[in-house]
Amino acid sequence: MRWVVHADDGGAGRLAPLAEAEGEAEGDRGGVAAGDGVARAGAAAAFGVGEVRRVADLCSAIRELEAREGPRWIWADTAKIYPDLLRAGVRVARCHDVVLVDEILAAREGLFGAPRTLGAAYARLHDLPVPDVGRLGAATEAAGAEGPLQEALFEPDDTGLPAEVDPLSALIEVYQAQLTVLDSAAAPALRLLAAAESAGALAAAEMTHAGLPLDPRLHAENLTELLGPQPAYGGPATRPAKLQDLAERLGEAIGSPTLNPDSPAQVLKALSLAGLPAATTRAWELRRMEHPAVPLLLEYKELSRLYTANGWSWLRAWVRGGRFRPEYVVGGVVTGRWASRGGGALQLPAMVRKAVVSDPGWTFVVADAGQLEPRVLAAISGDRGLARAAQAEDLYTELGDVFGGDRSKAKLGLLGAMYGQTSGEVGLLLATLRRRFPAAIGYVDEAAKAGVEGRIVHTRLGRACPPPSARWNRLVSGSEGESRADQVRNSRGRFTRNFVVQGSAAEWALALIATLRGKLAGHSSELVFFLHDEVVLHCPQDEAEQVREAVTASAAEASRLVFGTTPVRFPLHLATVRCYADAK
DNA sequence: TTCCGTTGCGCG
């Protein structure tokens, strides 16, 4: 069963059932495994729209229908509607996110950067100019002292539709058109991608709702220990004591007492005056130098980073009630990876993870996919040799014999192949890899060639990379010289080379998330963090074992869904820990 | 004052 939904303001809304088309067995709607979230979107045959129901309390209506029918919900934008449902205590199993799917389909037509709105999807369908609403929709304003403001229930969202178009009708129309495309034989896996992306959107909202447990007192203690007491709030900008002290000692040591270490330009000048010429002030370059000022500078940079990125202001802005609640942007990266907004969620440094502690009686299950990208390369390229190595727990060790038992060479070479590194020693390793694993290296080489030539590449499930920009075309045609043209050509080659691997890996992770949230439905345990190839679950201690099994099963299911039958294994590293920092 | 490109570093 499917219901199409549009939220009006004030908590009201409209719903309509979509009748199954002739010959469409309700049975296969469930697809993979009923309720697991990766079930296929409905078949494309024309459907009938049942009677439109107008309700004053949309949350309640959805709650009841979910309990009674467990339908797939067809709505414009999960990120806009689902948080309010979650706050009302309503969870749903399955949805079809029309704007996310539209973004995927638009990308396949070479269209990027349109706003994520129903209006944009509608405009595309009707060859109308795309309305210019915020690219990422209504962003939550970060967080001054008051923190994010609670918005009214179902804010009248700016759909960007022409005034005369009824949003519910537009939704149905766009959805119908999407099903037609998804059902075309060209890329059957697109249906899976659409379902997984939609399930991901549900998981993202649920994770934001749950939040990552983080003990603010513990984090503040850690800050004080490293930086000194918190500087007075509101006064003149002052560094924490230990940071200030370090800055002063550094100034002395380098012979520029007034040096501001936060200014790369000043640091460069001071280094030069101290007889330490450097091109940049990057840490790796500094580390090569022998000078008493260098360790001070490196220490300053590290602590300063902690202070500015995850210091007391970060804590005030992003941690509420013992939970860190970042906003995830599903498909926010061109490759299909998620991005995040606010609080630097996907860069949570090790120091902060020390304060990520489970509730009393609860624990974390942390699962990360080891060596995901080389395994994905083995799977998508069908390279038999690499696939054989990818059956092992440690792929790089298995590959070591290719390089005289040197695991690190295997790792360097393979990463270089996926990123397009050609310089130095890695270039030589690559030649060896190409000989031993011609299909795998050939696969990424071909993707790179396509990129250099301005062509499009696709991920395993059919997500398209962006076409060359106008600027790229201009530069490639030699407007700034042949070497510049080569440079931008090769740069795009590295991008497309990596796109096919990173993007397909993102699809595996998405399928895992989608499957896993299905398995966890009805349990206390919940997903609280997702980081590209790693998930964190917060669960009652006595559910931990069950959760570990659920993650393991989900990883296997993700492999099957995305890659079909492949000899490649995708082993998980599992850790059951009270503190995130202990998951190694 | 505000805007914006650059720099550098955190994560995968």
Added chain:
DNA sequence: AAAGCGCGCAACGGAA
């Protein structure tokens, strides 16, 4: 300057 991908964020510093 080197030449390995994708991000978000904060600070700097020059331009508007």
